[in-house]
Amino acid sequence: MKINERPLLFVIGQILNPLVAVETLILIAQYYEFPFEGQLFILAIFAFLVVAKLLDTVDLTSSIKTFWAHTVGAIFLRWFVVITLMSLMGYFSRILGESSRVLLVTWFIITPFAIVLAQLSARYLLDRLVISEENLNNAVIVSVNDLSLRLATRFAEHPVYGIYCWGFFDDRDPNRLHADTEMPIGKLLGKLSEVAAFVKTNQINHVYIAAPMTDQPRIMFLLDELRDTTVSIYFVPDVFLYDLIQANISAIHEIPIVAVCETPFAGINGFVKRVSDVILSVLILILISPLLLLISLGVKLDSPGPVIFKQHRYGLDGEEIVVYKFRSMTVSENGDSVIQATRNDSRITSFGAFLRKTSLDELPQFINVLQGRMSIVGPRPHAVAHNELYRKQIKGYMIRHKVKPGITGWAQVNGYRGETELLEKMEARIDCDLDYLRNWSLPFDFYIIFMTIVVVIKDRNAY
Incomplete structure (x- = not known):
């Protein structure tokens, strides 16, 4: 996945050419009053698949000069291959009759021009x-x-990359750098030791490290400092052994870029993850709606206080979000000091103990998923107070916030559910969270969901 392929760009690049080809076929069929059904509908499906395969993904970040010099010629050449396949299919399978020949010839001629126009329009609209x-x-x-x-x-x-560069960090003298490179002195933001603090205070999303391999000790120090942030880190172009999170190699106009620490949900993965979350959440909420009403009534009758407990927690990129749970305690701790629930905790209500044991108190978080604050599968969100405590004690703790928190996660199905009274237990939980980031796939999510059901039935660690 290229770093410049944000979800919108990637989706457009994948479907633009086949959609234009099919839409052109539909419009020409309407012009010739040819019914778009039966054989022509089958041809449209076949055309979509062939064009998606033979006409490569649209690169909306290339320059206009490159587009006219290389892309346009490639479109016409590959379209010739497409029409050859279409013609063979029509001849051997007898899908199309004599009356459709004019329609097909018109479609063959117009479509490559329509694709070129569509790509130019997409570039203009995006810019x-x-x-x-x-x-x-x-x-x-x-x-x-x-x-x-x-x-x-x-x-x-190229604003289509969606990157605004604030400036540079370098340990060398500013006047010497200006003389050697003619770089404006105002663009020099500070020394390497100041990068992490600058990132935290200025909402920086990306850090690009272009230092040579000879600076490895200082770079390792910088990487350790940046572990306490949610910033995405890229090497340009040198790379050495590091704890890689969704590492990949790409390029920006032939400049090699190595992503060292990146979210697994860049590009199409983010689209797939969000669609699966929404569909599953809607279906689950519809199915459990009677149960939600019964639990709400039980909470209200069991003890005084609100039915829903709202707690501030860290979400994607370390931003605070509000997470919903059915109230299971007599208190609603949501400040700088939050005490984890323990076995036989006197604060837990009688009905709340049942909810926590069965994890039914987490069900309102499917609403958080629909709101876009959470995902069904991901690292479990911790109270803000716990985050501030553990980010200082566990290296790489904040990396888990490069994805949305989940209702369930890889750590929970591996036994790290409930109280983490020892630092070693929290470290093991974080190791699982980072392992999830490294190895994410949609089947992996479904496996975790299935194992969560098994764990809830068998687990004795929840209280």
Whole structure:
């Protein structure tokens, strides 16, 4: 997955060409008053699949010069292959009759021009309407050299990447850097030791490290400092052994980029994850709606207080979110000091003990999923007070916030559910969370959901 392929760009790039080909066929059929059904409908499906396979993914980030020099010629050449397959299919399978020949010839001629026009229109709309300053990711570059300066120039010249570069960090003297590279001194933000603090205070999303391998000790120090943030880290281009999270290699205009710590839900994965979350949550909420009403009544009758307990927790990128649960305690701790529930905790109500034992108190979080705050599967959200405690004690703790928190997770089905009274238990839970980030797939999510059902039935650690 290329880092420039944000979910919208990736989806458009995948479906633009086949959609244009099919839509052109539909419009031409209407013009010739040819019914779009039966054989022609089958041809449209076949055309969509063939075009999606033979006409490569649209690169909406390439320059206009590259587009006219290379892309347009490739479109016409590959479209010739498509019409050859279409013609063979029509001849041998007898799908189309004599009356449709004019329709097909017209479609064969017009479609490549329509695809070129669609790609140009998509570029214009993305540049003018979609890529706005509010949507840009803030970035800084570590080390000043020819490669890092070229990278900053690419970001400035191509807003479709969605990156705004604040400037550079380098330990060398500013005046010397300005003399050697003609870089504006104002673009130098500080030294390497100041990167982590700058990232935390200025909502920086991406850090690009262009330092050479000879700076490995300082880079390792920087990476350790950045572990206490949710920033995405990329190497340009050197790489050495590191605790890789969804590592991948890509390029920005032939400049190699290595993602060291990235969310698994970049590009199409994020789209797939969100769609599966919404569909499953809607179905589950419909099925359990009677149960939700019964539990609400039970909570209300069991003890005074609200039915729903709202707690501030860390969500995606470490931003605070509000998480819903059925109230299971006589108190509603949501401040700087939150005491974890323990076995035989006097604060837990009689009905609340049953809810916690069966994990039924978590059911309102399916509403959080629909709101976009949570996912069905992901690292469990911890209270803000616990986050502030453990981020100082466990290296890499904040990396788990590169994805939305989940109702259930890989740690929970591996036995790390309930109280974590020892630091070692929390470290093991975080190891599972990071393992989930490294190995995410949709089947993996479904496996965790299935194992959660098994664990809830058998587990004795919840209280």
